[in-house]
Amino acid sequence: MKTYRIKPLLVGWFNMNWGGLIFPFAEGYFEDLPVFMFLIEGEDGEQIIVDGGYTYAPFTMTPIKKPELEVPFVLKKNGIDPDVIKTVVITHLHHDHAGHLRLFRNADYYIQEKELLEANYPLGPVAPGYCKEDWEDLVPRFKLLNGDFPLRDGIDLIHAPGHTAGLQAISVNTSKGRAIIFSDCCYLYAGLAKRFPAQFFELMSKAAASSKEPVDMQNPEVAAALDKVFSGRFGGYFGPNIINPEENMRSMQKLDLLADIVVPGHDPELVRMNVIPDKYDIEEI
Numbered sequence: 695m696k697t698y699r700i701k702p703l704l705v706g707w708f709n710m711n712w713g714g715l716i717f718p719f720a721e722g723y724f725e726d727l728p729v730f731m732f733l734i735e736g737e738d739g740e741q742i743i744v745d746g747g748y749t750y751a752p753f754t755m756t757p758i759k760k761p762e763l764e765v766p767f768v769l770k771k772n773g774i775d776p777d778v779i780k781t782v783v784i785t786h787l788h789h790d791h792a793g794h795l796r797l798f799r800n801a802d803y804y805i806q807e808k809e810l811l812e813a814n815y816p817l818g819p820v821a822p823g824y825c826k827e828d829w830e831d832l833v834p835r836f837k838l839l840n841g842d843f844p845l846r847d848g849i850d851l852i853h854a855p856g857h858t859a860g861l862q863a864i865s866v867n868t869s870k871g872r873a874i875i876f877s878d879c880c881y882l883y884a885g886l887a888k889r890f891p892a893q894f895f896e897l898m899s900k901a902a903a904s905s906k907e908p909v910d911m912q913n914p915e916v917a918a919a920l921d922k923v924f925s926g927r928f929g930g931y932f933g934p935n936i937i938n939p940e941e942n943m944r945s946m947q948k949l950d951l952l953a954d955i956v957v958p959g960h961d962p963e964l965v966r967m968n969v970i971p972d973k974y975d976i977e978e979i
């Protein structure tokens with residue numbers, strides 16, 4: 695099977711309430727959250743792009759942009775000529791994933807049909823997450839998928855609903871096993887707490903310290919409550935609080951079982967681990 699490298703491309707930051715990322719924990723904890731596109735690079739030099747960064751500032755968030763994070767600049771710095779790209783995978787159409795898709799003038803776009811439907815007729819509370827102006831003229835070039843799809847030898851697209859109805863993750867064969875790009879099915883390593891407990895407890899401590907009424911993580915009652923959460927059905931998975939948290943949890947579990955290497959959608963660790971698997975060093979149990 696062919697092997698590939700994954701390069702997370704940092705293209706911006708948001709200041710966010712992290713309580714929305716690992717529901718039901720960390721509510722009220724605000725920190726900057728990175729926005730990524732991904733480059734998948736084959737051993738033969740083929741380049742596949744995942745997602746399109748962001749241009750749009752919805753009223754719920756505060757985008758932080760800098761000239762060195764502008765998408766055309768980031769592509770150039772990483773040796774990517776957008777005109778040469780033939781394949782773009784869209785994990786979902788939220789504004790921070792679809793902003794610069796138009797740059798890839800010669801590409802086909804692989805997306806789940808359900809995602810296109812949802813983006814056209816979004817449920818009320820998440821409607822501001824979509825920005826049709828970013829992509830509606832590209833729809834004739836969309837390759838609409840219905841479920842899992844083998845994109846290449848060594849790359850599979852996996853329908854992983856919950857965050858949105860049509861979110862797809864990407865399975866990529868690397869020299870160190872199967873990497874899964876979770877996209878927003880799992881924003882942070884802390885969301886897979888059963889696998890990355892150190893990340894989870896570090897975030898919980900930061901959230902407790904920033905809260906008006908700090909939670910004492912050493913308190914036996916708190917420990918007992920956490921035990922209950924971890925030992926429940928799908929225990930130890932904490933996803934975003936969005937369209938369908940229960941369905942998202944099933945998707946998280948499915949992807950977690952498949953992954954040798956976890957690539958979440960928005961984890962700051964990916965700024966440092968900018969070539970996967972070469973620089974992948976996050977500690978698991």
Ligand SMILES: [Zn+2]
Pocket residue numbers: 786788857878
């Ligand atoms: Zn999203």
